[in-house]
Amino acid sequence: MPTTDPRIDAAARELNNYLPNSYSSVRWATDMATAALAAADAVDPLRKPGHRAEISGDTWTLQHPPECRADMLACPLNEAMRSLDPTCLADGVWTVELDADKELNFTPVVTP
Numbered sequence: 001m002p003t004t005d006p007r008i009d010a011a012a013r014e015l016n017n018y019l020p021n022s023y024s025s026v027r028w029a030t031d032m033a034t035a036a037l038a039a040a041d042a043v044d045p046l047r048k049p050g051h052r053a054e055i056s057g058d059t060w061t062l063q064h065p066p067e068c069r070a071d072m073l074a075c076p077l078n079e080a081m082r083s084l085d086p087t088c089l090a091d092g093v094w095t096v097e098l099d100a101d102k103e104l105n106f107t108p109v110v111t112p
């Protein structure tokens with residue numbers, strides 16, 4: 001059964017491929033993928049799904065999640081970010097999302 005995280009689904013498929021057919025278990029592979037990704041996300045917040053904006057002075061870069069990568073130019077956050085004055089934010093890495101009013105919401109990414 002697919003999860004809501006495409007990373008887990010992809011990892012579960014790969015893990016399941018390593019099992020002999022008699023031991024094949026999508027459920028086991030999904031549980032192992034979930035545990036491994038949760039552990040990786042816990043030590044590296046930049047791996048978490050969603051958009052990340054890196055602000056440095058008057059420039060910014062936007063990292064898209066896997067679901068955007070097929071057509072990043074169509075991503076609504078690109079357009080919203082173009083109208084942003086990046087100097088209104090502190091330098092660093094931020095999670096960014098659009099709210100229901102199409103306003104950008106930024107949350108600082110705190111690295112351990």
Ligand SMILES: [Zn+2]
Binds near residue numbers: 051064
């Ligand atoms: Zn995007």
